[in-house]
Amino acid sequence: MEKTMKISGMSCAHCKAMVEKFLNALPGVEATAVVEDAAAYIKTDGKVTDEQLIAAVRDNTAFEVKGIE
Numbered sequence: 001m002e003k004t005m006k007i008s009g010m011s012c013a014h015c016k017a018m019v020e021k022f023l024n025a026l027p028g029v030e031a032t033a034v035v036e037d038a039a040a041y042i043k044t045d046g047k048v049t050d051e052q053l054i055a056a057v058r059d060n061t062a063f064e065v066k067g068i069e
Contacts, residue, residue: 006068026048028041029045030042
């Protein structure tokens with residue numbers, strides 16, 4: 001399953017690394033953040049909920065999740 005998470009506030013490579021770190025810590029998740037797109041592209045096995053993905057970013061960074069498609 002592939003998802004796109006829109007994230008505001010990322011502005012550098014460190015921001016990208018933080019988002020990837022916390023998303024990829026979830027079981028069955030492979031995420032790549034792209035600062036220029038203000039998004040993270042996520043591949044998941046479907047066992048992780050959107051709420052868990054959002055919480056991984058919201059609870060561990062200062063960035064705001066704008067939504068998941």
